[in-house]
Amino acid sequence: MYDYFNGKLAFKAPTHVVLDVGGIGYHIHISLTTYSQIKDQEQCKLYISFQVREDSQTLYGFATEGERQLFNHLISVSGIGPNTGRMMLSSITPEEIQSAIINGQVQVIQKIKGIGPKSAQRVILELQDKLKKQGPDTLIPLPIAKQSVPEEALGALVMLGFGKPQAEKVLNSLVASEPEQTVEQLIKAALKRL
Numbered sequence: 001m002y003d004y005f006n007g008k009l010a011f012k013a014p015t016h017v018v019l020d021v022g023g024i025g026y027h028i029h030i031s032l033t034t035y036s037q038i039k040d041q042e043q044c045k046l047y048i049s050f051q052v053r054e055d056s057q058t059l060y061g062f063a064t065e066g067e068r069q070l071f072n073h074l075i076s077v078s079g080i081g082p083n084t085g086r087m088m089l090s091s092i093t094p095e096e097i098q099s100a101i102i103n104g105q106v107q108v109i110q111k112i113k114g115i116g117p118k119s120a121q122r123v124i125l126e127l128q129d130k131l132k133k134q135g136p137d138t139l140i141p142l143p144i145a146k147q148s149v150p151e152e153a154l155g156a157l158v159m160l161g162f163g164k165p166q167a168e169k170v171l172n173s174l175v176a177s178e179p180e181q182t183v184e185q186l187i188k189a190a191l192k193r194l
Contacts (some may be wrong), residue, residue, distance in 0.1 A: 002048040005061070009042055014165070017061065019046060028061035029082075031071075031089035032164060037063040041131060051075075051082045067094045077126045088112050097164055101127050111161060115124055150175050151188040162194050170194055 005028070014035045018025045020087065028046060030038075032077035038044045043089060046061030047068040062068040067089060074085040074097075088097060091112040100108035102126050109120035150171050157167040170190045181189070 001050050004045055004060070006045040007043065007045060009038065011037065015079050017046075018041050019044070019061070028059045029086060031067070031086050032091075033093055034061065034063040034091050036168075049075075051083075059081065062092075070094045070098060073130060079122065081164060083173065084114055084193060087114055088154075091164065093155065096155070096159065098131060100124075101129050104128065108159075137179045141153050149181065149183050149186060152183045153190065156183070156187050157190055158193070167194065 005019050005021050005026055007019045007026075009017055010020040010025055011018040013037070014029060014030075014032055016029050017028055017038070020026075028048070030046070034046070039157040043065050045126075046063065046064070047065050049059060049062070049071055050060045051070055060068075060071065062071060070091060071082075074080050074088055075082055080088075088109075092100075092108070096108065099105075104124050106120045106124060109115055110117050111121055115123075126186065129191050154164065154167055154171055157171070167190065168192045171186060174186055174189050174193075
């Protein structure tokens with residue numbers, strides 16, 4: 001029904017935003033991944049997944065088409081609802097989820113809060129072939145060299161099992177005190193504080 005909304009951010013929080021589009025404020029639920037991409041913007045475009053249930057109509061917004069596509073795949077799995085899908089995209093990056101599904105890494109998926117071993121196996125079983133068959137043009141590009149030093153360090157800490165918000169907070173304070181650190185230096189310093 002809705003593909004995307006482009007408007008002014010009237011309110012933003014890590015879990016939702018109010019996007020003013022032509023004088024109408026849309027309450028849109030977002031993942032932490034999307035929040036990190038739009039938190040410094042006053043205006044943005046969000047790709048929408050409109051979820052209708054018996055008792056609610058809810059908008060979920062994503063900074064990229066790839067993240068929305070992955071969200072829609074995740075919620076197509078039995079037992080994974082929109083809130084769990086959003087939690088998954090907030091816990092680890094879409095690229096990491098995609099990679100874990102394609103490579104059958106159950107342990108990566110089950111580290112996410114609310115996902116047990118059976119759910120992780122079901123996600124991989126139901127989505128592995130779909131993601132492999134999509135082809136490289138529709139898959140979320142896996143980040144290689146375009147990440148900044150703090151983003152790369154954050155990704156490594158999350159992969160080590162630390163919570164993204166906590167790790168991000170520690171990294172931000174480390175970068176503020178000493179901006180010219182390498183990824184390795186940042187990770188080592190962050191591990192001492194986490």
